[in-house]
Amino acid sequence: MARLSADNLGIASEIIERYPLPKSALIPLLHLAQEQDGYVADDAMVHIAELVGVTPAEVLGTCSFYEMFKREPVGRYLVNVCTNISCQLMGGEELLHHAEQRLGIKAGNTTTDGLFTLEDVECIAACTEAPCLQVNYRYRHRITNEEFDQMVDDLQGGRLDAEVPPHGTLARVRQSIPADRRAGAIAPDDDREPAWLVPPAEPDDEVAAR
Amino acid sequence: MTITDAPKIITSRFGLEDAHTLTRYEATGGYQALRKAVAMAPATVVDEVKAASLLGRGGAGFPAGVKWGFCPPGVWPRYLVVNGDESEPGTYKDRMLMERDPHQLIEGVLLACYAVGCGQAFLYVRGEMALAQERIAAALNEAYAAGYVGKNILGTDFSVDVVLTWGAGAYIVGEETALIESLEGNRGMPRLKPPFFPAAKGLYLQPTIVNNVETLCNLPWIIANGGAAFAALGAESSTGTRMFAVSGHVKTPGVFEVEYGVTTFRDLIYSPVYAGGILGDRELKAFIPGGASSPWFYAEHLDLPLEKSTVDKAGSMLGSGAIVVMDETTDAVKACLRVVRFFARESCGKCTPCREGTNWLERILARILDGYGRPSDLDLLMDVSDNISPGIAWPPKQTTICPLGPSAVSPIASALQRFRPEFEAHLARGLQSRVPVSVSAPVRAAAAPAGSHG
Numbered sequence: 001m002a003r004l005s006a007d008n009l010g011i012a013s014e015i016i017e018r019y020p021l022p023k024s025a026l027i028p029l030l031h032l033a034q035e036q037d038g039y040v041a042d043d044a045m046v047h048i049a050e051l052v053g054v055t056p057a058e059v060l061g062t063c064s065f066y067e068m069f070k071r072e073p074v075g076r077y078l079v080n081v082c083t084n085i086s087c088q089l090m091g092g093e094e095l096l097h098h099a100e101q102r103l104g105i106k107a108g109n110t111t112t113d114g115l116f117t118l119e120d121v122e123c124i125a126a127c128t129e130a131p132c133l134q135v136n137y138r139y140r141h142r143i144t145n146e147e148f149d150q151m152v153d154d155l156q157g158g159r160l161d162a163e164v165p166p167h168g169t170l171a172r173v174r175q176s177i178p179a180d181r182r183a184g185a186i187a188p189d190d191d192r193e194p195a196w197l198v199p200p201a202e203p204d205d206e207v208a209a210r
Numbered sequence: 211m212t213i214t215d216a217p218k219i220i221t222s223r224f225g226l227e228d229a230h231t232l233t234r235y236e237a238t239g240g241y242q243a244l245r246k247a248v249a250m251a252p253a254t255v256v257d258e259v260k261a262a263s264l265l266g267r268g269g270a271g272f273p274a275g276v277k278w279g280f281c282p283p284g285v286w287p288r289y290l291v292v293n294g295d296e297s298e299p300g301t302y303k304d305r306m307l308m309e310r311d312p313h314q315l316i317e318g319v320l321l322a323c324y325a326v327g328c329g330q331a332f333l334y335v336r337g338e339m340a341l342a343q344e345r346i347a348a349a350l351n352e353a354y355a356a357g358y359v360g361k362n363i364l365g366t367d368f369s370v371d372v373v374l375t376w377g378a379g380a381y382i383v384g385e386e387t388a389l390i391e392s393l394e395g396n397r398g399m400p401r402l403k404p405p406f407f408p409a410a411k412g413l414y415l416q417p418t419i420v421n422n423v424e425t426l427c428n429l430p431w432i433i434a435n436g437g438a439a440f441a442a443l444g445a446e447s448s449t450g451t452r453m454f455a456v457s458g459h460v461k462t463p464g465v466f467e468v469e470y471g472v473t474t475f476r477d478l479i480y481s482p483v484y485a486g487g488i489l490g491d492r493e494l495k496a497f498i499p500g501g502a503s504s505p506w507f508y509a510e511h512l513d514l515p516l517e518k519s520t521v522d523k524a525g526s527m528l529g530s531g532a533i534v535v536m537d538e539t540t541d542a543v544k545a546c547l548r549v550v551r552f553f554a555r556e557s558c559g560k561c562t563p564c565r566e567g568t569n570w571l572e573r574i575l576a577r578i579l580d581g582y583g584r585p586s587d588l589d590l591l592m593d594v595s596d597n598i599s600p601g602i603a604w605p606p607k608q609t610t611i612c613p614l615g616p617s618a619v620s621p622i623a624s625a626l627q628r629f630r631p632e633f634e635a636h637l638a639r640g641l642q643s644r645v646p647v648s649v650s651a652p653v654r655a656a657a658a659p660a661g662s663h664g
Binding site for chain 1: 381545
């Protein structure tokens with residue numbers, strides 16, 4: 001897997017034209033590749049490089065900086081347990097330990113059936129709901145060991161499919177700018193003063209009347 | 211206790227299930243401020259925000275109106291970048307604002323663009339926040355269709371595209387120049403300031419305003435009710451209301467919008483209206499007043515008001531409005547290690563003192579906790595800290611481009627100064643027994659990572 005599909009190519013062009021310079025679309029496009037394949041494939045990076053006019057090495061350079069981009073296949077469900085300070089105080093490390101026992105893997109690994117990847121992550125902004133975790137970036141708040149086991153059972157049984165899409169899918173609604181409403185990307189060398197800041201020219205007769 | 215009856219400015223719709231829809235937003239006064247603003251001169255809108263003395267809510271607390279004024283006159287185009295990359299440990303407010311009331315943020319973005327003359331706006335949401343991205347995408351689609359965003363907004367010559375963009379997991383991208391790098395499609399590493407102050411040279415080296423989500427969410431209220439009404443709330447330099455997240459060892463953790471500058475830490479932590487006191491009615495050991503980067507506070511600081519200059523003078527900061535409470539059962543060394551480990555993991559690697567220093571701090575703390583500490587380690591911690599932040603003072607000096615490195619020094623300076631006997635106890639225990647405590651128990655079976663190259 002692979003280059004972007006025809007459908008995703010359409011989405012990619014729409015994303016690129018929103019930005020003043022195409023390289024700004026890199027991160028959204030890498031997400032699109034990850035949504036398509038579940039991870040960011042090498043071929044996808046080459047394709048994205050062609051689309052935004054940079055070298056594949058530059059795409060890899062950006063891709064490798066960000067933790068969410070996986071350059072190897074991961075489980076269908078990415079389970080991210082927060083162990084940062086607020087969660088640590090409320091049992092986040094114990095929860096992670098339980099998760100390791102339940103799934104039979106250490107954090108950072110994937111189960112042999114390819115269903116779960118477990119990660120020990122930094123703060124995910126649900127500190128008042130500690131301990132918390134995300135499954136494919138969907139939140140689970142104040143989770144107990146029993147609730148964790150139930151969640152794993154439910155994911156295995158496909159009972160959470162409506163709520164938790166496969167790894168790679170983030171928002172299920174995309175921004176879409178209708179052509180007739182589009183103001184257009186403003187290029188960095190477009191040095192015209194914005195229209196609404198330019199004071200309206202006074203009509204001649206009004207000047208004459210003064 | 212000072213529980214004031216200040217109005218809810220930015221969380222007024224949090225009680226409504228459908229507050230994220232355009233219908234509900236319009237029914238509750240939404241987009242009226244935009245209608246009012248486009249009939250005003252842009253400079254007048256700026257004046258209202260200056261009159262409000264609105265401090266930035268991202269962490270640094272710089273006045274928003276003043277920041278806008280730093281754009282060099284006559285240099286076009288200007289861009290607006292919305293910082294929705296909330297990831298400071300303990301912080302939990304921008305996500306709620308984006309998920310629950312996305313139109314309020316969009317209206318704030320439009321008001322800022324109109325006032326400053328930004329030709330395009332980029333709303334950068336943290337990568338991990340899938341629901342926030344979904345809600346903002348849906349809200350933008352509705353707002354475009356209704357004529358609030360895009361070409362000729364409300365039939366005027368005000369035109370601006372608001373582009374939803376999103377990150378991919380990097381705390382450092384919350385720093386404004388790193389955010390700009392990320393938005394240009396690069397690795398999120400901060401730029402040297404000067405010369406790259408974003409208001410002068412930001413996105414594509416053009417004048418760029420970077421504002422936090424909560425900051426912008428205040429704008430509709432300010433324009434609708436006037437800057438003076440906003441400035442009438444709060445105290446001294448801290449006007450209006452502000453969101454604070456109280457987490458850790460408290461009975462009812464939560465995110466509360468309170469009057470800025472007046473409410474105290476004691477109110478927030480102990481009042482039944484807010485966090486309700488310490489779990490099990492235990493004693494307070496310490497609390498982090500403004501996110502993981504801030505030096506710790508203790509019982510003697512409880513009666514300080516949540517006011518920027520007061521807290522600055524007391525030796526810490528309100529930062530991103532994140533209060534983390536630790537009760538008497540907390541191991542100070544363990545908590546300190548966890549915060550330091552965060553900064554070590556999130557260091558972007560650009561500056562040597564931070565890249566090397568934070569990782570050494572983490573390793574030294576870990577070995578102390580594991581019982582392998584050396585008697586010289588406490589001095590070594592301070593020595594490494596001093597190389598990242600000379601003098602280990604507050605406000606911190608830095609040998610790095612951005613404040614991430616010095617942020618790792620704050621918890622060490624705090625914990626070592628206050629709880630030195632706990633560090634010494636770990637050292638003494640280690641010299642006797644050498645039994646590691648931070649190593650987790652073995653798991654049943656270790657599976658090979660999927661897709662690993664055999």
